[in-house]
Amino acid sequence: MADTTFADLEARGWCSAEVASPYVRFFEHLTAQCVPRMLASCDVVGDSTSSSLTRVLDVATGHGVVAIAAAAKGGQVSAVDFSEPFLDMAKQSAQSKGLNNIKFVQADAQKLPFDDASFDVVLCNFGVLHLGEPDAFFAEASRCLAPGGKLAFTVWVAPPKTVPFEITLRSVRECGNADVPLPQGPSFFKYADAASVASAMEAVGLEPTVLAEEVPQTMQLDRAEDLFELFATGTVRTRALLRAQTDDARRAIAARMAEEVRTAGLNLPCPACLSVAVKKS
Helix, strand or coil: CCCCCHHHHHHHHHCCHHHHHHHHHHHHHHHCCCHHHHHHHCCCCCCCCCCCCCEEEEECCCCCHHHHHHHHCCCEEEEEECCHHHHHHHHHHHHHCCCCCEEEEECECCECCCCCCCEEEEEEECCHHHCCCHHHHHHHHHHHEEEEEEEEEEEECCCCCCHHHHHHHHHHHHHCCCCCCCCCCCCCCHHHCHHHHHHHHHHCCEEEEEEEEEECCEEECCCCCHHHHHHHHCCCHHHHHHHCCCHHHHHHHHHHHHHHHHHHCCEEECCEEEEEEEECC
């Protein structure tokens, strides 16, 4: 993996149905839990019969959870992702719900193909932590927002509060090797820190109004073994970390994770971290 960049790792992972499908299976119920708070923070309200013409851009839409929720509230939604498998799933989901006010676009979050000041709201649910250049996305979001428009994004709260991440990373440290060579990317939990968010927002002309607000969420597992499976199949960074372990270490990590889930229970706290900023007039 010496010649692979972080951006290459993320693109190859998320553009593969081998990763996208288990991600949806394991994470859909979890990543949807903060969406109502996210939409309310940007005044995306109403229902599908409302006359709202709020122009919403959902970046790193994945399987479309946020875009579909915004469209159901009457927003005029554009949904962006670089992953064709995710976009296909999002389109199918929107069609099954009879929503025709979403436009799906395959594009890079760091180079958005939209005019300046063309949206009232930009949303990004758990997408920032997968970007090689998150500051480029923030700059693009600011450019695309009309004056007074809002950006809202979520990341994971740092461990130990996010129990699934705490169990997984601790199991790797204690049963495997946490220092295997992997492409270097931005810190996974950087934007769970209010000061980091404030600095990033101010650098692109956005005024923070909500800084790293913790939103309660719960990961619901069917089996103790599912925690290892979801990280080993439905993620990119942690999947790469687990695949880089020896066979013996990987088996030990899986066993330790299952043991810890049996102790903690199948419903694990995994809060989101919400930040919101307004485009200065």
